[in-house]
Structure formats: structure tokens, C-alpha cells
Amino acid sequence: MLSERPPKIPESVLVVIHSPALEVLLIERADRPGYWQSVTGSKDRPDEPLVDTCIREVAEETGIEIGSAAVPREQLVDWGLRNVYEIYPVWRHRYAPGVTHNTEHVFGLQVPRDIPVRLTPREHLQHAWLPWRAAADRCFSPSNAEAILMLPRFAGHGEAGSA
Incomplete structure (x- = not known):
């Protein structure tokens, strides 16, 4: 039986949403209760610009509109970090046969x-704002936790690890 959806593209974004005081927004996955994360999502098509992927995923998963008066487009910053990781076996069926790794921006x-x-209730159960260290501790994904630990440096608050 053919799948109704095309396979996911193994290139995604991770968006660490944070307040000026470095509180981080985490969301709990509906398909895996207890799994907390930042906003993530794959490109819809290979040529989709990463910024467009971020804007779409943040709006879909949180209702936050990047480019609005409350959240100017300039608040979205590419940290220039790329993570290549093995896709958890439980989610590999979403990708083309033989795809085992994803590149996350x-x-x-x-x-x-x-x-x-x-x-979006079908995707997430609840959200929480946590201080950045506590948010990193709650993430199930090692790359997500690492990104959150770098937040102070990228947000202009000094080196990661200080606060």
C-alpha cells in the first residue's frame, strides 16, 4: 500500500524560542508524551529556504507569527550550526527507504x-517556559539540549554556561 504522504526530507530546522530573559519555550510531543523539545520541522520541498521552513513550523506548532508586529523577522537568527544525527528508528518510516540521518539547522x-x-493538539500536548538550563535538562534530544545551552552566547549574554 502506498503512503499518502511523500517521504519526509532529511533536512530540518530547530528553532530555540526564547524570551529576552532567556526563558525557553518547550513543547511536549503528542505522539510521545514526556518528550519535550523546541520547535522542529523538515523542509516541505528540497528548495524551500530554511527561513521559510522556520516561519512555517513556528506558526504551525505555536501559533507565533514571525514577521508580525510582536515578532519582527529580524528576531529569527540563523546560529550557523548544523547537526547531523541518526534518525530515531521509531520515526524512520516517515523517510524514504534507506534514509538514516538528518541534517538539522x-x-x-x-x-x-x-x-x-x-x-496544534495533534502534534503537542502542552507548553512550558523554563529558564534555559532547566529547558536543556528537560529536552529528550541531545542536539536540542546542546543548542539551548548555547543560548546565552547567541543571545548576546556572554559565554554559554554563564548567566
């Missing part, structure tokens, strides 16, 4: 702490 997005968050 890391971005940061500063938003007002009081911005409304609207989750």
Missing part, C-alpha cells in the same frame, strides 16, 4: 515572554 527566535502560544 539551528535558529534562535526571541519573542516577548507574554506572547500567546497556540499548540
Whole structure:
């Protein structure tokens, strides 16, 4: 039986959404309760610009509109980090046969702490704002936790590890 969806593209974005005070927005996966993460998502097509992937995924997963008055486009910053990792076996069926690794591009997005968050119930159960170290500890993904630990440096708060 053929799948209705085309295989996922093994190139994705990770968007660390944070407040000016370095509180990080985490969302809990609906398909894996207890698995907390930042916004992630794959390109819809191979030539989709990464910035467009970020804008689409942040809007779909949180309801936050990048490019709005509350969140100017300039608040989305490409951190220039790339992670190549093995796709968890439980999710490999979403990709073409033989695809085992994904390339993840890391971005940061500063938003007002009081911005409304609207989750898509089929994708996420709940959200939480946590201080950056606590957020890193809660993430199930090692690359997501690493990115959050780098937040102070990329947000202009000195070296990672200080706060």
C-alpha cells in the first residue's frame, strides 16, 4: 500500500524560542508524551529556504507569527550550526527507504515572554517556559539540549554556561 504522504526530507530546522530573559519555550510531543523539545520541522520541498521552513513550523506548532508586529523577522537568527544525527528508528518510516540521518539547522527566535502560544493538539500536548538550563535538562534530544545551552552566547549574554 502506498503512503499518502511523500517521504519526509532529511533536512530540518530547530528553532530555540526564547524570551529576552532567556526563558525557553518547550513543547511536549503528542505522539510521545514526556518528550519535550523546541520547535522542529523538515523542509516541505528540497528548495524551500530554511527561513521559510522556520516561519512555517513556528506558526504551525505555536501559533507565533514571525514577521508580525510582536515578532519582527529580524528576531529569527540563523546560529550557523548544523547537526547531523541518526534518525530515531521509531520515526524512520516517515523517510524514504534507506534514509538514516538528518541534517538539522539551528535558529534562535526571541519573542516577548507574554506572547500567546497556540499548540496544534495533534502534534503537542502542552507548553512550558523554563529558564534555559532547566529547558536543556528537560529536552529528550541531545542536539536540542546542546543548542539551548548555547543560548546565552547567541543571545548576546556572554559565554554559554554563564548567566
